[in-house]
Amino acid sequence: MENYILFSWLIIFFAAFVGLYYTHHIWAPPMIQLFPLRIYNRLPESFTEDIEAGLTSDSFNLAQNIDDNDTRSGLDAASKREILKLMKSKKMNFDQARTQFITNKMAKNGIGPDGRPLDPRAVFFS
Numbered sequence: 001m002e003n004y005i006l007f008s009w010l011i012i013f014f015a016a017f018v019g020l021y022y023t024h025h026i027w028a029p030p031m032i033q034l035f036p037l038r039i040y041n042r043l044p045e046s047f048t049e050d051i052e053a054g055l056t057s058d059s060f061n062l063a064q065n066i067d068d069n070d071t072r073s074g075l076d077a078a079s080k081r082e083i084l085k086l087m088k089s090k091k092m093n094f095d096q097a098r099t100q101f102i103t104n105k106m107a108k109n110g111i112g113p114d115g116r117p118l119d120p121r122a123v124f125f126s
Contacts, residue, residue, distance in 0.1 A: 043077055043080050043081060043084075044074055044075075044080065045073055045074055046073060046074050047062045047065045047066050047070060047072075047074050047075075048066055049074065050062055050074045050080070051063070053080075053084065054087065054094055055075060055080065055083065055084070055094055056094065057093070057094045057095045059095060060094065060095070062075075079101065082101050083098055083101050084097075086100055086101060
């Protein structure tokens with residue numbers, strides 16, 4: 001009798017596994033959005049690694065830092081993480097991601113995209 005119960009559970013488990021495997025294109029994307037994968041990505045730790053990671057452009061050139069033998073450890077880690085996330089998720093280049101990051105940061109601090117405070121009590125003199 002116990003073998004029948006064990007065998008039944010194995011059949012149910014196998015059927016559920018096969019069903020989930022063949023329908024993963026339906027249920028996997030919402031699950032990834034609910035529980036994003038926290039895969040460790042090592043951030044660049046020097047200006048050279050920042051350049052290799054694509055965190056440079058004509059308007060934000062890090063080559064001068066390398067030429068001057070700058071001893072700092074590269075760009076700010078928290079900002080790097082957010083900019084790399086924007087570049088990867090929204091398929092942006094570095095300048096676009098950096099602009100979006102600054103715009104988002106300004107909006108969180110109550111500053112409009114034009115640089116003016118969003119506080120209705122703010123007084124401006126021309």
